[in-house]
Amino acid sequence: MEIVDVEKNLNEELISYFRGMKDGFVQVGDKKWFYPKKYRQLAEAFKGFEVRSDDIWITGYPRSGTTLTEEIAWLLSHDLDFEETRRVGVHKRVRFFEGSLVINEKSMQEILSKFPGEVSAFQSMLNTLDELKNRKDRRVIKTHLPFELLPKDLLTKGCKVIYICRNPKDVSVSHFHLQSSARHIKFCGNFPKYWEYFRNGNCMFGPYFEHVRQGYEKIGSKNFMFAFYEDFKKDRRAYISDLSHFLEFPISEEQLDKLEEYMDIENFRKVARVPMKDENNQTISFIRNGKVGGWRDHFTEEMINDADEWIQMNIEKIGIRYPQQEG
Template sequence: MSSPRYIRHHDLLLPSEAHDAQSLEYAQNFSVEDTDVFAVTYPKSGTIWMQEILPLVLNDGDLTPIHTIPNWDRVPWLEEKRLAFVVDQLKSPRALVTHFPYHIMPPSFHTSKAKVIYVIRNPKDVMVSSYHFHQMAGFLEDPGTFDEFMEKFLEGRVMFGKWTDHVKSWRHTALQDRIMFIAYEEMVEDLPAALRRISEFLGTKLSEKTIQKIAEHCSFKSMKANKMSNFSLIPKQYMDHDKSPFLRKGIAEDWKNCFSSEQLARFTSVICKEMEGESLSLPWSLA
Protein backbone atom coordinates (compact mmCIF):
# COMPACT_ATOMS: atom_id res chain seq x y z
CA MET A 1 0.00 0.00 0.00
CA SER A 2 1.42 3.37 -0.96
CA SER A 3 -0.13 6.62 0.14
CA PRO A 4 1.16 10.16 0.68
CA ARG A 5 -0.17 9.81 4.24
CA TYR A 6 2.42 7.15 5.05
CA ILE A 7 6.10 6.47 4.63
CA ARG A 8 7.70 3.03 4.78
CA HIS A 9 10.36 2.22 7.35
CA HIS A 10 11.63 -1.36 7.73
CA ASP A 11 8.51 -2.41 5.83
CA LEU A 12 6.26 -0.67 8.37
CA LEU A 13 3.79 2.11 7.54
CA LEU A 14 4.35 5.32 9.53
CA PRO A 15 2.22 8.49 9.26
CA SER A 16 4.18 11.04 7.20
CA GLU A 17 2.66 13.91 9.21
CA ALA A 18 4.78 12.93 12.23
CA HIS A 19 7.67 11.02 10.64
CA ASP A 20 10.14 11.65 7.84
CA ALA A 21 13.54 10.36 6.73
CA GLN A 22 15.31 12.88 8.99
CA SER A 23 13.33 11.95 12.13
CA LEU A 24 13.94 8.24 11.53
CA GLU A 25 17.66 8.82 11.01
CA TYR A 26 17.67 10.96 14.18
CA ALA A 27 16.03 8.07 16.06
CA GLN A 28 18.55 5.59 14.68
CA ASN A 29 21.46 7.77 15.86
CA PHE A 30 19.81 8.81 19.12
CA SER A 31 22.08 8.57 22.14
CA VAL A 32 20.15 6.60 24.75
CA GLU A 33 21.21 7.22 28.35
CA ASP A 34 21.32 4.54 31.05
CA THR A 35 18.71 6.44 33.07
CA ASP A 36 16.21 6.75 30.18
CA VAL A 37 12.81 5.10 30.52
CA PHE A 38 10.85 4.05 27.43
CA ALA A 39 7.14 3.37 27.38
CA VAL A 40 6.68 1.00 24.45
CA THR A 41 3.27 0.35 22.93
CA TYR A 42 1.58 -0.80 19.80
CA PRO A 43 -0.61 2.19 18.75
CA LYS A 44 -3.83 2.65 20.77
CA SER A 45 -2.63 0.55 23.69
CA GLY A 46 -2.21 3.18 26.42
CA THR A 47 0.58 5.40 25.08
CA ILE A 48 -0.98 8.70 26.18
CA TRP A 49 -1.69 7.26 29.61
CA MET A 50 1.99 6.37 30.04
CA GLN A 51 2.97 9.87 28.89
CA GLU A 52 0.94 11.13 31.83
CA ILE A 53 2.19 8.57 34.34
CA LEU A 54 5.95 8.47 33.74
CA PRO A 55 6.90 12.09 34.57
CA LEU A 56 4.87 11.87 37.78
CA VAL A 57 6.43 8.57 38.87
CA LEU A 58 9.94 9.77 37.99
CA ASN A 59 9.54 13.16 39.74
CA ASP A 60 7.82 12.21 42.99
CA GLY A 61 4.36 13.28 41.83
CA ASP A 62 5.30 16.84 40.83
CA LEU A 63 2.23 18.01 38.87
CA THR A 64 3.89 21.02 37.21
CA PRO A 65 4.81 19.29 33.91
CA ILE A 66 1.37 17.81 33.26
CA HIS A 67 -0.25 21.24 33.62
CA THR A 68 2.32 23.27 31.69
CA ILE A 69 3.78 21.07 28.92
CA PRO A 70 1.80 19.25 26.19
CA ASN A 71 2.20 15.50 26.58
CA TRP A 72 3.98 15.07 23.22
CA ASP A 73 6.77 17.39 24.47
CA ARG A 74 6.71 16.09 28.03
CA VAL A 75 7.36 12.49 26.94
CA PRO A 76 8.24 12.67 23.24
CA TRP A 77 8.16 9.88 20.67
CA LEU A 78 11.59 8.53 19.75
CA GLU A 79 10.66 8.23 16.06
CA GLU A 80 8.75 11.48 15.49
CA LYS A 81 9.94 14.81 14.06
CA ARG A 82 9.31 16.62 17.35
CA LEU A 83 12.04 14.88 19.36
CA ALA A 84 14.93 16.82 17.82
CA PHE A 85 13.32 20.10 18.89
CA VAL A 86 12.59 19.17 22.52
CA VAL A 87 15.32 16.70 23.46
CA ASP A 88 17.51 19.39 25.06
CA GLN A 89 14.66 20.37 27.39
CA LEU A 90 14.29 16.87 28.81
CA LYS A 91 15.69 16.46 32.29
CA SER A 92 17.25 13.21 33.50
CA PRO A 93 15.80 10.66 34.04
CA ARG A 94 14.24 11.18 30.60
CA ALA A 95 10.93 9.57 29.73
CA LEU A 96 10.25 8.72 26.08
CA VAL A 97 7.66 6.71 24.20
CA THR A 98 7.93 4.65 21.05
CA HIS A 99 5.83 2.43 18.81
CA PHE A 100 8.98 0.81 17.38
CA PRO A 101 9.28 -2.96 17.44
CA TYR A 102 12.35 -4.16 19.32
CA HIS A 103 14.57 -4.90 16.31
CA ILE A 104 14.55 -1.33 14.98
CA MET A 105 15.45 0.40 18.24
CA PRO A 106 18.70 2.42 17.94
CA PRO A 107 22.04 0.69 18.65
CA SER A 108 22.61 2.87 21.73
CA PHE A 109 19.42 1.47 23.28
CA HIS A 110 20.75 -2.08 23.10
CA THR A 111 24.07 -1.18 24.74
CA SER A 112 22.48 0.99 27.45
CA LYS A 113 20.79 0.12 30.74
CA ALA A 114 17.63 2.05 29.79
CA LYS A 115 14.41 0.52 31.08
CA VAL A 116 11.26 -0.36 29.18
CA ILE A 117 7.64 -0.54 30.26
CA TYR A 118 5.71 -2.43 27.61
CA VAL A 119 1.95 -1.87 27.74
CA ILE A 120 -0.07 -4.64 26.15
CA ARG A 121 -3.79 -4.28 25.46
CA ASN A 122 -6.46 -6.70 24.25
CA PRO A 123 -6.06 -6.57 20.45
CA LYS A 124 -9.84 -6.48 19.97
CA ASP A 125 -9.96 -3.20 21.92
CA VAL A 126 -6.82 -1.96 20.15
CA MET A 127 -8.52 -2.47 16.80
CA VAL A 128 -11.76 -0.75 17.88
CA SER A 129 -9.83 2.23 19.29
CA SER A 130 -7.73 2.41 16.13
CA TYR A 131 -10.83 2.30 13.93
CA HIS A 132 -12.33 5.32 15.72
CA PHE A 133 -8.97 7.11 15.67
CA HIS A 134 -8.72 6.70 11.89
CA GLN A 135 -12.13 8.33 11.57
CA MET A 136 -11.06 11.51 13.39
CA ALA A 137 -7.39 11.75 12.38
CA GLY A 138 -7.02 13.76 9.17
CA PHE A 139 -3.45 12.54 8.71
CA LEU A 140 -4.50 8.87 8.47
CA GLU A 141 -6.36 7.07 5.70
CA ASP A 142 -10.11 6.66 5.99
CA PRO A 143 -10.64 3.28 7.67
CA GLY A 144 -13.56 2.23 5.47
CA THR A 145 -16.06 -0.16 7.01
CA PHE A 146 -15.36 -2.00 10.26
CA ASP A 147 -15.01 -5.20 8.21
CA GLU A 148 -12.51 -3.62 5.82
CA PHE A 149 -10.47 -2.12 8.62
CA MET A 150 -10.40 -5.43 10.50
CA GLU A 151 -8.81 -7.13 7.47
CA LYS A 152 -6.23 -4.35 7.19
CA PHE A 153 -5.47 -4.69 10.89
CA LEU A 154 -5.08 -8.48 10.74
CA GLU A 155 -2.82 -8.27 7.69
CA GLY A 156 -0.67 -5.50 9.19
CA ARG A 157 -1.63 -2.93 6.55
CA VAL A 158 -1.94 -0.31 9.29
CA MET A 159 0.61 1.94 10.97
CA PHE A 160 3.39 -0.02 12.68
CA GLY A 161 2.31 -3.32 11.17
CA LYS A 162 0.81 -6.36 12.85
CA TRP A 163 -0.11 -6.32 16.51
CA THR A 164 1.15 -9.91 16.87
CA ASP A 165 4.56 -9.07 15.36
CA HIS A 166 4.95 -6.07 17.66
CA VAL A 167 4.11 -8.00 20.83
CA LYS A 168 6.36 -10.93 19.91
CA SER A 169 9.29 -8.64 19.05
CA TRP A 170 9.32 -7.30 22.63
CA ARG A 171 8.53 -10.65 24.25
CA HIS A 172 11.66 -12.29 22.84
CA THR A 173 14.43 -9.94 23.86
CA ALA A 174 17.65 -10.08 25.82
CA LEU A 175 16.45 -7.28 28.11
CA GLN A 176 15.67 -9.49 31.13
CA ASP A 177 15.21 -7.20 34.17
CA ARG A 178 15.28 -4.07 31.99
CA ILE A 179 11.73 -4.67 30.77
CA MET A 180 8.40 -4.78 32.58
CA PHE A 181 5.17 -5.92 30.94
CA ILE A 182 1.87 -4.49 32.12
CA ALA A 183 -1.60 -4.86 30.68
CA TYR A 184 -3.73 -1.81 29.91
CA GLU A 185 -6.59 -3.69 31.60
CA GLU A 186 -4.58 -3.99 34.85
CA MET A 187 -4.24 -0.21 34.84
CA VAL A 188 -7.99 0.22 34.26
CA GLU A 189 -8.81 -2.29 37.00
CA ASP A 190 -6.50 -0.92 39.73
CA LEU A 191 -4.37 2.08 38.80
CA PRO A 192 -2.73 2.53 42.26
CA ALA A 193 -1.56 -1.12 42.15
CA ALA A 194 -0.18 -0.59 38.63
CA LEU A 195 1.61 2.57 39.80
CA ARG A 196 3.18 0.67 42.70
CA ARG A 197 4.53 -1.91 40.24
CA ILE A 198 5.89 0.81 37.93
CA SER A 199 7.45 2.71 40.84
CA GLU A 200 9.11 -0.44 42.16
CA PHE A 201 10.43 -1.33 38.70
CA LEU A 202 11.88 2.16 38.24
CA GLY A 203 13.22 2.28 41.80
CA THR A 204 11.46 5.53 42.70
CA LYS A 205 10.11 4.40 46.11
CA LEU A 206 7.00 6.58 46.09
CA SER A 207 4.94 7.04 49.24
CA GLU A 208 1.37 5.76 49.31
CA LYS A 209 0.14 9.35 49.47
CA THR A 210 2.04 10.17 46.26
CA ILE A 211 0.74 6.99 44.57
CA GLN A 212 -2.84 8.04 45.34
CA LYS A 213 -2.19 11.60 44.10
CA ILE A 214 -0.75 10.30 40.81
CA ALA A 215 -3.67 7.89 40.39
CA GLU A 216 -6.13 10.75 40.81
CA HIS A 217 -4.37 12.97 38.26
CA CYS A 218 -3.93 10.10 35.79
CA SER A 219 -7.58 9.10 35.86
CA PHE A 220 -9.38 9.19 32.52
CA LYS A 221 -11.61 12.01 33.81
CA SER A 222 -8.63 14.21 34.83
CA MET A 223 -6.77 13.60 31.58
CA LYS A 224 -9.86 14.28 29.46
CA ALA A 225 -10.24 17.66 31.20
CA ASN A 226 -6.55 18.61 30.86
CA LYS A 227 -5.83 20.47 27.60
CA MET A 228 -2.16 19.52 27.95
CA SER A 229 -3.19 15.86 27.73
CA ASN A 230 -6.40 15.58 25.70
CA PHE A 231 -4.98 16.67 22.29
CA SER A 232 -7.48 19.54 22.03
CA LEU A 233 -4.50 21.80 21.23
CA ILE A 234 -4.06 19.97 17.91
CA PRO A 235 -5.69 21.82 14.96
CA LYS A 236 -8.99 20.34 13.74
CA GLN A 237 -7.55 19.51 10.31
CA TYR A 238 -5.33 16.90 12.01
CA MET A 239 -7.70 15.69 14.72
CA ASP A 240 -11.43 16.34 14.45
CA HIS A 241 -12.83 15.89 17.96
CA ASP A 242 -16.33 16.46 16.58
CA LYS A 243 -16.06 13.11 14.79
CA SER A 244 -14.64 11.27 17.79
CA PRO A 245 -12.84 12.58 20.89
CA PHE A 246 -9.19 11.54 21.04
CA LEU A 247 -9.68 10.30 24.60
CA ARG A 248 -12.83 8.39 23.81
CA LYS A 249 -13.84 6.01 26.60
CA GLY A 250 -10.76 4.78 28.46
CA ILE A 251 -12.37 1.46 29.26
CA ALA A 252 -11.73 -2.22 28.66
CA GLU A 253 -13.92 -4.56 26.59
CA ASP A 254 -15.56 -1.90 24.42
CA TRP A 255 -15.01 -4.43 21.61
CA LYS A 256 -18.12 -6.28 22.82
CA ASN A 257 -20.19 -3.39 21.44
CA CYS A 258 -18.55 -3.54 18.01
CA PHE A 259 -17.84 -7.06 16.75
CA SER A 260 -20.43 -9.32 15.15
CA SER A 261 -20.11 -13.03 16.01
CA GLU A 262 -18.66 -13.70 12.54
CA GLN A 263 -16.12 -10.89 12.85
CA LEU A 264 -15.14 -12.09 16.32
CA ALA A 265 -14.59 -15.66 15.08
CA ARG A 266 -12.43 -14.43 12.19
CA PHE A 267 -10.42 -12.03 14.35
CA THR A 268 -9.69 -14.48 17.19
CA SER A 269 -8.78 -17.36 14.85
CA VAL A 270 -6.11 -15.24 13.11
CA ILE A 271 -4.70 -13.76 16.34
CA CYS A 272 -4.65 -17.11 18.17
CA LYS A 273 -2.89 -18.84 15.30
CA GLU A 274 -0.20 -16.15 15.16
CA MET A 275 0.26 -16.16 18.94
CA GLU A 276 0.45 -19.96 19.18
CA GLY A 277 3.12 -21.07 21.62
CA GLU A 278 3.32 -17.68 23.37
CA SER A 279 2.93 -18.02 27.13
CA LEU A 280 1.37 -14.70 28.03
CA SER A 281 -0.07 -14.09 31.49
CA LEU A 282 -2.90 -11.70 30.73
CA PRO A 283 -6.16 -10.54 32.35
CA TRP A 284 -8.02 -11.44 29.14
CA SER A 285 -8.18 -14.35 26.74
CA LEU A 286 -7.00 -14.11 23.13
CA ALA A 287 -9.79 -16.46 22.07
Protein backbone atom coordinates in the same frame (compact mmCIF):
# COMPACT_ATOMS: atom_id res chain seq x y z
CA MET B 1 17.44 -3.41 6.56
CA GLU B 2 15.62 -3.47 3.23
CA ILE B 3 12.85 -0.92 2.68
CA VAL B 4 10.49 -1.58 -0.23
CA ASP B 5 7.42 0.15 -1.59
CA VAL B 6 4.10 -1.54 -0.91
CA GLU B 7 2.79 -3.31 -4.02
CA LYS B 8 1.38 -0.72 -6.47
CA ASN B 9 -2.30 -1.71 -6.49
CA LEU B 10 -2.43 -2.12 -2.73
CA ASN B 11 -0.59 1.15 -2.26
CA GLU B 12 -3.12 3.01 -4.42
CA GLU B 13 -5.97 1.45 -2.48
CA LEU B 14 -4.40 2.41 0.85
CA ILE B 15 -3.86 6.01 -0.27
CA SER B 16 -7.55 6.20 -1.20
CA TYR B 17 -8.49 5.15 2.35
CA PHE B 18 -5.74 6.85 4.38
CA ARG B 19 -6.20 10.22 2.66
CA GLY B 20 -3.66 12.09 4.77
CA MET B 21 -0.87 9.73 3.70
CA LYS B 22 -0.56 11.07 0.16
CA ASP B 23 2.79 9.51 -0.72
CA GLY B 24 1.88 5.94 0.14
CA PHE B 25 3.62 3.31 2.22
CA VAL B 26 6.67 1.09 2.54
CA GLN B 27 7.40 -2.22 4.23
CA VAL B 28 10.57 -2.65 6.25
CA GLY B 29 12.64 -5.78 6.71
CA ASP B 30 11.49 -9.38 6.69
CA LYS B 31 8.78 -8.59 9.25
CA LYS B 32 7.27 -6.13 6.75
CA TRP B 33 6.89 -3.25 9.20
CA PHE B 34 4.36 -0.89 7.67
CA TYR B 35 5.08 2.86 7.54
CA PRO B 36 4.60 5.96 5.39
CA LYS B 37 7.23 6.28 2.66
CA LYS B 38 8.85 8.99 4.73
CA TYR B 39 10.39 6.25 6.86
CA ARG B 40 13.19 5.95 4.28
CA GLN B 41 14.40 9.43 5.24
CA LEU B 42 14.19 8.80 8.97
CA ALA B 43 15.31 5.19 9.52
CA GLU B 44 18.95 6.04 10.11
CA ALA B 45 18.14 8.89 12.49
CA PHE B 46 15.87 6.62 14.56
CA LYS B 47 18.36 3.78 14.73
CA GLY B 48 21.31 6.05 15.46
CA PHE B 49 19.60 8.19 18.12
CA GLU B 50 21.75 8.60 21.23
CA VAL B 51 20.14 6.95 24.25
CA ARG B 52 20.92 8.30 27.73
CA SER B 53 21.33 6.03 30.73
CA ASP B 54 18.68 7.94 32.69
CA ASP B 55 16.06 7.88 29.92
CA ILE B 56 12.64 6.31 30.48
CA TRP B 57 11.20 4.80 27.29
CA ILE B 58 7.50 3.93 27.01
CA THR B 59 7.01 1.46 24.17
CA GLY B 60 4.10 -0.46 22.68
CA TYR B 61 1.72 -0.64 19.75
CA PRO B 62 -0.46 2.50 19.37
CA ARG B 63 -3.56 2.72 21.58
CA SER B 64 -2.29 0.11 24.03
CA GLY B 65 -2.03 2.38 27.07
CA THR B 66 1.22 4.20 26.34
CA THR B 67 -0.17 7.69 26.99
CA LEU B 68 -1.43 6.99 30.51
CA THR B 69 1.77 5.08 31.31
CA GLU B 70 3.98 7.91 30.11
CA GLU B 71 2.09 10.33 32.35
CA ILE B 72 2.60 8.12 35.39
CA ALA B 73 6.28 7.68 34.52
CA TRP B 74 6.78 11.42 34.04
CA LEU B 75 5.14 12.24 37.37
CA LEU B 76 7.13 9.60 39.25
CA SER B 77 10.39 10.86 37.74
CA HIS B 78 9.55 14.53 38.35
CA ASP B 79 8.58 14.55 42.03
CA LEU B 80 4.84 14.30 41.33
CA ASP B 81 4.78 17.83 39.92
CA PHE B 82 1.02 18.03 39.33
CA GLU B 83 1.23 21.77 38.84
CA GLU B 84 3.47 21.26 35.82
CA THR B 85 1.19 18.58 34.37
CA ARG B 86 -1.72 20.99 34.47
CA ARG B 87 0.36 23.79 32.97
CA VAL B 88 2.08 21.81 30.21
CA GLY B 89 0.36 19.04 28.23
CA VAL B 90 1.79 15.54 28.34
CA HIS B 91 2.69 15.72 24.63
CA LYS B 92 5.24 18.45 25.40
CA ARG B 93 6.66 16.84 28.52
CA VAL B 94 6.88 13.39 26.95
CA ARG B 95 7.90 13.49 23.31
CA PHE B 96 6.63 11.07 20.67
CA PHE B 97 9.92 9.74 19.29
CA GLU B 98 8.81 9.20 15.69
CA GLY B 99 6.29 12.05 15.60
CA SER B 100 7.72 13.44 12.36
CA LEU B 101 7.08 10.11 10.62
CA VAL B 102 3.28 10.47 10.70
CA ILE B 103 3.24 13.99 9.25
CA ASN B 104 2.88 14.05 5.47
CA GLU B 105 4.20 17.35 4.10
CA LYS B 106 1.60 17.55 1.32
CA SER B 107 -1.25 17.11 3.77
CA MET B 108 0.40 19.54 6.17
CA GLN B 109 0.56 22.24 3.49
CA GLU B 110 -3.10 21.69 2.61
CA ILE B 111 -4.08 22.13 6.25
CA LEU B 112 -1.84 25.18 6.69
CA SER B 113 -3.35 26.83 3.60
CA LYS B 114 -6.69 26.76 5.43
CA PHE B 115 -5.41 27.23 8.98
CA PRO B 116 -2.04 29.03 8.91
CA GLY B 117 -2.07 29.41 12.68
CA GLU B 118 -1.40 25.68 13.01
CA VAL B 119 2.18 25.91 11.83
CA SER B 120 3.67 25.66 15.33
CA ALA B 121 1.80 22.41 16.06
CA PHE B 122 3.27 20.77 12.97
CA GLN B 123 6.74 22.18 13.56
CA SER B 124 6.70 20.70 17.05
CA MET B 125 6.10 17.23 15.62
CA LEU B 126 8.65 17.64 12.84
CA ASN B 127 11.35 18.82 15.26
CA THR B 128 10.91 16.04 17.83
CA LEU B 129 14.31 14.38 17.46
CA ASP B 130 16.22 17.67 17.63
CA GLU B 131 14.28 18.71 20.71
CA LEU B 132 15.00 15.40 22.41
CA LYS B 133 18.71 15.73 21.65
CA ASN B 134 18.75 19.19 23.24
CA ARG B 135 16.78 18.33 26.37
CA LYS B 136 18.62 18.95 29.63
CA ASP B 137 16.13 17.37 32.02
CA ARG B 138 15.44 13.67 32.40
CA ARG B 139 13.71 12.43 29.27
CA VAL B 140 10.57 10.34 29.17
CA ILE B 141 10.14 9.20 25.56
CA LYS B 142 7.21 7.42 23.92
CA THR B 143 7.62 5.26 20.83
CA HIS B 144 5.50 2.86 18.79
CA LEU B 145 8.45 1.52 16.80
CA PRO B 146 9.30 -2.16 17.35
CA PHE B 147 12.54 -2.98 19.14
CA GLU B 148 14.47 -3.97 16.02
CA LEU B 149 13.99 -0.47 14.59
CA LEU B 150 14.90 1.40 17.78
CA PRO B 151 18.42 2.44 18.86
CA LYS B 152 20.54 -0.68 19.15
CA ASP B 153 21.73 0.12 22.68
CA LEU B 154 18.29 0.85 24.11
CA LEU B 155 18.37 -2.19 26.39
CA THR B 156 22.05 -2.02 27.23
CA LYS B 157 22.56 1.69 28.02
CA GLY B 158 21.01 1.42 31.48
CA CYS B 159 17.79 3.32 30.84
CA LYS B 160 14.36 2.05 31.90
CA VAL B 161 12.14 0.55 29.19
CA ILE B 162 8.44 -0.27 29.63
CA TYR B 163 6.37 -2.16 27.04
CA ILE B 164 2.55 -1.79 27.23
CA CYS B 165 0.29 -4.43 25.71
CA ARG B 166 -3.49 -4.49 25.19
CA ASN B 167 -6.01 -6.89 23.69
CA PRO B 168 -5.77 -6.48 19.89
CA LYS B 169 -9.52 -6.17 19.38
CA ASP B 170 -9.67 -3.14 21.66
CA VAL B 171 -6.47 -1.78 20.11
CA SER B 172 -7.91 -2.01 16.60
CA VAL B 173 -11.12 -0.19 17.57
CA SER B 174 -9.26 2.60 19.36
CA HIS B 175 -6.77 3.00 16.50
CA PHE B 176 -9.63 3.07 13.99
CA HIS B 177 -11.31 5.96 15.80
CA LEU B 178 -8.07 7.91 16.10
CA GLN B 179 -7.02 7.45 12.48
CA SER B 180 -10.52 8.22 11.21
CA SER B 181 -10.73 11.53 13.03
CA ALA B 182 -7.11 12.78 12.98
CA ARG B 183 -6.63 15.33 10.19
CA HIS B 184 -3.13 14.16 9.28
CA ILE B 185 -4.27 10.57 8.62
CA LYS B 186 -7.97 10.77 7.65
CA PHE B 187 -8.92 7.11 7.27
CA CYS B 188 -12.24 7.22 5.40
CA GLY B 189 -13.38 3.60 5.47
CA ASN B 190 -15.62 1.69 7.90
CA PHE B 191 -14.39 -0.46 10.75
CA PRO B 192 -14.58 -3.81 8.91
CA LYS B 193 -12.26 -2.35 6.25
CA TYR B 194 -9.93 -1.03 8.92
CA TRP B 195 -9.91 -4.41 10.67
CA GLU B 196 -8.89 -6.05 7.39
CA TYR B 197 -5.85 -3.77 7.16
CA PHE B 198 -5.02 -4.11 10.86
CA ARG B 199 -5.26 -7.90 10.85
CA ASN B 200 -3.10 -8.23 7.73
CA GLY B 201 -0.41 -5.84 8.96
CA ASN B 202 -1.26 -3.14 6.42
CA CYS B 203 -1.75 -0.47 9.04
CA MET B 204 0.77 2.00 10.44
CA PHE B 205 3.10 0.38 13.00
CA GLY B 206 1.92 -3.12 12.13
CA PRO B 207 2.07 -6.04 12.11
CA TYR B 208 0.54 -6.04 15.59
CA PHE B 209 1.57 -9.49 16.86
CA GLU B 210 5.15 -9.23 15.66
CA HIS B 211 5.32 -5.94 17.58
CA VAL B 212 4.03 -7.67 20.71
CA ARG B 213 6.38 -10.63 20.23
CA GLN B 214 9.42 -8.38 20.20
CA GLY B 215 8.26 -6.86 23.47
CA TYR B 216 7.24 -10.12 25.12
CA GLU B 217 10.54 -11.85 24.37
CA LYS B 218 12.37 -9.09 26.28
CA ILE B 219 10.80 -10.15 29.60
CA GLY B 220 13.61 -10.87 32.02
CA SER B 221 15.94 -8.30 30.47
CA LYS B 222 17.57 -5.88 32.88
CA ASN B 223 15.71 -2.58 33.30
CA PHE B 224 12.76 -3.87 31.25
CA MET B 225 9.10 -4.14 32.30
CA PHE B 226 6.19 -5.69 30.37
CA ALA B 227 2.72 -4.53 31.42
CA PHE B 228 -0.88 -4.98 30.31
CA TYR B 229 -3.35 -2.11 29.95
CA GLU B 230 -6.05 -4.38 31.35
CA ASP B 231 -4.11 -4.56 34.63
CA PHE B 232 -4.24 -0.77 34.87
CA LYS B 233 -8.02 -0.89 34.45
CA LYS B 234 -8.40 -3.71 36.96
CA ASP B 235 -6.25 -2.16 39.71
CA ARG B 236 -4.93 1.31 38.99
CA ARG B 237 -3.21 1.55 42.35
CA ALA B 238 -1.29 -1.71 41.90
CA TYR B 239 -0.27 -0.68 38.38
CA ILE B 240 1.14 2.63 39.66
CA SER B 241 2.90 0.84 42.53
CA ASP B 242 4.53 -1.59 40.12
CA LEU B 243 5.77 1.28 37.96
CA SER B 244 7.07 3.12 41.02
CA HIS B 245 9.03 0.05 42.08
CA PHE B 246 10.40 -0.62 38.59
CA LEU B 247 11.45 2.98 38.00
CA GLU B 248 12.95 3.14 41.50
CA PHE B 249 10.94 6.16 42.58
CA PRO B 250 9.34 5.14 45.89
CA ILE B 251 6.26 7.10 46.94
CA SER B 252 4.26 7.31 50.15
CA GLU B 253 0.71 6.04 50.57
CA GLU B 254 -0.50 9.65 50.54
CA GLN B 255 1.31 10.32 47.26
CA LEU B 256 -0.07 7.08 45.86
CA ASP B 257 -3.58 8.24 46.77
CA LYS B 258 -3.09 11.47 44.83
CA LEU B 259 -1.60 9.78 41.79
CA GLU B 260 -4.31 7.12 41.73
CA GLU B 261 -7.00 9.80 41.77
CA TYR B 262 -5.20 11.86 39.13
CA MET B 263 -5.01 8.86 36.79
CA ASP B 264 -8.73 8.14 36.91
CA ILE B 265 -9.58 7.96 33.22
CA GLU B 266 -12.24 10.70 33.41
CA ASN B 267 -9.85 13.09 35.11
CA PHE B 268 -6.91 12.16 32.90
CA ARG B 269 -8.95 12.84 29.76
CA LYS B 270 -9.47 16.41 30.96
CA VAL B 271 -5.88 17.16 31.95
CA ALA B 272 -3.90 15.29 29.28
CA ARG B 273 -4.65 17.90 26.59
CA VAL B 274 -3.02 16.11 23.66
CA PRO B 275 -3.69 18.54 20.75
CA MET B 276 -5.43 16.41 18.13
CA LYS B 277 -7.63 18.07 15.51
CA ASP B 278 -9.88 16.98 12.68
CA GLU B 279 -9.87 18.28 9.10
CA ASN B 280 -12.11 21.18 10.15
CA ASN B 281 -9.55 22.21 12.78
CA GLN B 282 -11.85 21.15 15.60
CA THR B 283 -10.21 19.64 18.68
CA ILE B 284 -10.86 15.94 19.16
CA SER B 285 -10.27 13.87 22.26
CA PHE B 286 -7.03 11.88 22.05
CA ILE B 287 -8.05 9.95 25.17
CA ARG B 288 -11.23 7.98 24.44
CA ASN B 289 -13.23 6.02 27.00
CA GLY B 290 -10.40 3.63 27.89
CA LYS B 291 -12.92 0.81 28.07
CA VAL B 292 -11.91 -2.83 28.24
CA GLY B 293 -14.09 -4.93 25.94
CA GLY B 294 -15.38 -1.96 23.94
CA TRP B 295 -14.62 -3.92 20.77
CA ARG B 296 -17.96 -5.72 21.21
CA ASP B 297 -19.75 -2.65 19.86
CA HIS B 298 -17.86 -2.85 16.55
CA PHE B 299 -17.33 -6.52 15.65
CA THR B 300 -19.87 -8.67 13.81
CA GLU B 301 -20.17 -12.34 14.69
CA GLU B 302 -18.17 -13.25 11.60
CA MET B 303 -15.44 -10.76 12.53
CA ILE B 304 -15.30 -12.11 16.09
CA ASN B 305 -14.77 -15.65 14.82
CA ASP B 306 -12.06 -14.48 12.44
CA ALA B 307 -10.37 -12.38 15.13
CA ASP B 308 -10.45 -15.10 17.76
CA GLU B 309 -8.92 -17.64 15.39
CA TRP B 310 -6.19 -15.17 14.39
CA ILE B 311 -5.49 -14.20 17.99
CA GLN B 312 -5.37 -17.79 19.25
CA MET B 313 -2.95 -18.80 16.50
CA ASN B 314 -0.61 -15.95 17.40
CA ILE B 315 -0.72 -16.23 21.17
CA GLU B 316 0.20 -19.90 20.84
CA LYS B 317 3.21 -18.92 18.75
CA ILE B 318 4.30 -16.21 21.18
CA GLY B 319 3.32 -17.93 24.42
CA ILE B 320 1.61 -14.81 25.76
CA ARG B 321 -1.50 -14.88 27.95
CA TYR B 322 -3.74 -11.82 27.87
CA PRO B 323 -5.63 -10.86 31.04
CA GLN B 324 -9.26 -11.92 31.28
CA GLN B 325 -11.54 -9.46 29.48
CA GLU B 326 -14.08 -7.52 31.49
CA GLY B 327 -17.51 -6.40 30.42
